[in-house]
Amino acid sequence: xxxxxxxxxxxxxxxxxxxxxxxxxxxxxxxxxxxxxxxxxxxxxxxxxxxxxxxxxxxxxxxxxxxxxxxxxxxxxxxxxxxxxxxxxxxxxxxxxxxxxxxxxxxxxxxxxxxxxxxxxxxxxxxxxxxxxxxxxxxxxxxxxxxxxxxxxxxxxxxxxxxxxxxxxxxxxxxxxxxxxxxxxxxxxxxxxxxxxxxxxxxxxxxxxxxxxxxxxxxxxxxxxxxxxxxxxxxxxxxxxxxxxxxxxxxxxxxxxxxxxxxxxxxxxxxxxxxxxxxxxxxxxxxxxxxxxxxxxxxxxxxxxxxxxxxxxxxxxxxxxxxxxxxxxxxxxxxxxxxxxxxxxxxxxxxxxxxxxxxxxxxxxxxxxxxxxxxxxxxxxxxxxxxxxxxxxxxxxxxxxxxxxxxxxxxxxxxxxxxxxxxxxxxxxxxxxxxxxxxxxxxxxxxxxxxxxxxxxxxxxxxxxxxxxxxxxxxxxxxxxxx
RNA sequence: CGGGGCGUAGCGCAGUCCGGUAGCGCACCUGCUUUGGGAGCAGGAUGUCGGAGGUUCGAAUCCUCUCGCCCCGACCA
Numbered sequence: 399x400x401x402x403x404x405x406x407x408x409x410x411x412x413x414x415x416x417x418x419x420x421x422x423x424x425x426x427x428x429x430x431x432x433x434x435x436x437x438x439x440x441x442x443x444x445x446x447x448x449x450x451x452x453x454x455x456x457x458x459x460x461x462x463x464x465x466x467x468x469x470x471x472x473x474x475x476x477x478x479x480x481x482x483x484x485x486x487x488x489x490x491x492x493x494x495x496x497x498x499x500x501x502x503x504x505x506x507x508x509x510x511x512x513x514x515x516x517x518x519x520x521x522x523x524x525x526x527x528x529x530x531x532x533x534x535x536x537x538x539x540x541x542x543x544x545x546x547x548x549x550x551x552x553x554x555x556x557x558x559x560x561x562x563x564x565x566x567x568x569x570x571x572x573x574x575x576x577x578x579x580x581x582x583x584x585x586x587x588x589x590x591x592x593x594x595x596x597x598x599x600x601x602x603x604x605x606x607x608x609x610x611x612x613x614x615x616x617x618x619x620x621x622x623x624x625x626x627x628x629x630x631x632x633x634x635x636x637x638x639x640x641x642x643x644x645x646x647x648x649x650x651x652x653x654x655x656x657x658x659x660x661x662x663x664x665x666x667x668x669x670x671x672x673x674x675x676x677x678x679x680x681x682x683x684x685x686x687x688x689x690x691x692x693x694x695x696x697x698x699x700x701x702x703x704x705x706x707x708x709x710x711x712x713x714x715x716x717x718x719x720x721x722x723x724x725x726x727x728x729x730x731x732x733x734x735x736x737x738x739x740x741x742x743x744x745x746x747x748x749x750x751x752x753x754x755x756x757x758x759x760x761x762x763x764x765x766x767x768x769x770x771x772x773x774x775x776x777x778x779x780x781x782x783x784x785x786x787x788x789x790x791x792x793x794x795x796x797x798x799x800x801x802x803x804x805x806x807x808x809x810x811x812x813x814x815x816x817x818x819x820x821x822x823x824x825x826x827x828x829x830x831x832x833x834x835x836x837x838x839x840x841x842x843x844x845x846x847x848x849x850x851x852x853x854x855x856x857x858x859x860x861x862x863x864x865x866x867x868x869x870x871x872x873x874x875x876x877x878x879x880x881x
Numbered sequence: 882c883g884g885g886g887c888g889u890a891g892c893g894c895a896g897u898c899c900g901g902u903a904g905c906g907c908a909c910c911u912g913c914u915u916u917g918g919g920a921g922c923a924g925g926a927u928g929u930c931g932g933a934g935g936u937u938c939g940a941a942u943c944c945u946c947u948c949g950c951c952c953c954g955a956c957c958a
Contacts, residue, residue: 452891454891454892454893454908455892455893455907455908455919456892456893456894456907456908457892457893458892458893459887459892459893459894459950459951460887460950460951461951462951462952477950479949479950480949480950480951534882535956535957551958552958581958583957583958585956585957586882586955586956586957587882587952587953587954587955587956587957589951589952594957594958598958600958602958652958661957662957723957723958724958725958726958758958759958760958763958794916794917795916795917797916798916825916826916826919827915827916827918827919827920828916828917828918828919828920829916829917829918829919829920830918830919830920831917831918831919832917832918832919833918833919834919836918845917847916847917848916848917849917850917857917
C-alpha cells in the first residue's frame with residue numbers, strides 16, 4: 399500500500415479515536431490480528447441522540463401479553479400486519495444474539511450451516527405428499543409463469559432434495575445441516591406478538607444417517623445441544639415427550655418454558671421445578687444414551703401425550719402448568735427419504751433410504767419467551783447472554799460540561815475496550831432517562847450526574863437486583879472491561 | 882373457522898345512544914425556566930373520524946356493504 403494512503407487513513411482513525419472509536423492498526427488488520435466483527439460493532443451507533451429507538455410511554459391497545467407490550471414499548475418491533483413484524487435496531491440485536499447462541503451450539507454439535515430459500519417450488523411438496531396435506535396454513539404463490547410456488551413453512555422437502563442429489567454412499571454419512579431462515583405459516587389466529595406470528599425466524603436442521611442407531615445418536619446430540627442452547631440464554635426449557643404432528647415420525651420432544659402466558663398445557667414431575675438445567679458439557683462423540691435417559695427419566699409431557707390414567711407420577715407429585723414451546727425435535731426415519739428417493743448405497747451394496755430427523759428452534763419466538771421469563775413492572779430485564787447492549791450509560795446532565803466530559807470519556811473508553819454500551823446523551827429529565835433505561839432492560843446501568851462527578855464517582859445499578867454502588871470512573875471501567 | 886369486541890392526531894382515549902364548524906392527556910415544534918425517578922410556564926403544529934355507497938339542508942354520529950386489528954374457542958414451531 400502506498401505510503402501516503404496510510405497516513406490519510408491514520409488521520410481518519412485519529413478523528414475516530416477522539417469520538418470513542420478504536421484506532422485501527424492497518425498492519426494488524428492485514429495480519430488478521432484484529433477482529434473485523436468487533437470493528438464493525440465499534441462503528442455502530444450507540445448514542446441515544448442518534449439511535450433509532452422509538453419508545454412508547456403507553457401500552458398499545460393491540461398488545462395484550464407482557465412480552466408483546468414491552469417489545470412494542472421498548473422500540474424492538476413494529477407490527478406490519480397480523481402476525482408479521484419489522485425488527486427495529488434494538489430488537490434485531492436481541493434476535494441476532496439469540497440466533498448466534500443457537501448457531502454456536504449447532505456448530506459445536508457438529509451441524510453445518512447452510513441457507514435455503516424462503517420460496518419453494520410446489521413440485522417438491524407434491525413429491526412428499528404434503529402439498530395437499532398441509533392445508534391453508536401454507537401460503538401458496540403463483541409466479542409469472544403460472545408455476546405453483548409456496549413460502550416455506552418448513553424445509554424437509556427442500557433439504558431432502560439437496561441431499562439426495564449430492565449423497566450417494568453411506569461413506570458420506572452422517573450429515574447434519576441447519577439454517578436459520580424466515581418461515582411463514584398462515585395461522586388462522588396469530589397472537590402473542592412474535593411468539594405466535596405468521597412470519598417467524600426459525601433454526602431448523604436435518605440429520606441424515608444410515609440406520610436407526612446412528613439416527614438416534616444424531617437425535618441425542620441435538621437433545622444435548624438444545625439443553626445447552628436454552629441454558630445459555632438463562633432459560634429453563636424442559637424436554638417433554640411430544641406428539642409428532644404433521645411432521646410425523648416415531649420419537650419427539652418439545653422443549654417447553656413454563657410461563658403463565660404459555661399457550662399449551664403441560665405436565666411434569668414436581669422435581670423439575672428444582673432441577674437446574676446446566677449448560678452440560680458432554681462429549682458429543684461419546685455414547686449419549688445414558689445422558690438422554692437421565693434427562694428423560696423425570697416425567698414431562700405435553701397435553702396430547704399426557705394420559706392421566708397411566709401417568710407414572712402420583713397426582714400430588716404432578717405439576718400442571720402452561721408452557722411456551724421454544725424447541726421441537728423429531729426422529730421420523732424414512733418418512734421423506736423414501737417417497738423422495740433419498741437413498742445411499744450401503745456397505746453391502748443395497749440401496750438404503752436415509753434415516754432422518756428434524757430439529758427446530760423458534761428464534762424469534764425465543765425473544766418473546768425471554769421477556770415473558772425476564773421482566774418486572776418497569777420493563778424488560780435481559781439476561782447478559784442475549785442483552786442488546788451489555789451496559790446503559792446515562793448522563794443525567796448533558797448540558798453540564800463536567801458531566802459531559804466524564805460521560806463522553808467513559809463512553810469512549812468502554813467502546814475502545816469493545817464493550818457494547820448504549821449511551822443516553824439526550825437532554826431530557828432524569829426520571830425519563832431512568833424509566834427508559836429500565837424499560838429496555840440492559841443488565842447494568844452506569845449513571846453519571848453532577849452529584850457523583852463532584853465526588854469523583856458514578857453510580858452503577860444492576861437492573862435485575864436493583865443494587866446500586868458508587869464507583870470511581872476507573873473502577874467502573876475495570877469492572878466491565880476485565881471480564 | 883365459529884363466537885365477541887374495537888377502528889377518531891404518533892400513543893392512550895372521549896364524542897356515536899339523541900345528526901349541527903372534531904376534542905382531551907401524553908408525545909411533537911419554538912422560547913424561557915428547570916434537572917438524581919416519566920419537570921414548569923407561554924406559544925404552536927398535527928386528522929381524508931378505516932374505506933365505499935346511501936339517507937339528510939347537514940353524517941364521526943343513522944343505514945348498507947367492505948377492509949383491518951384484538952380477545953375467547955378450535956388449530957399450530
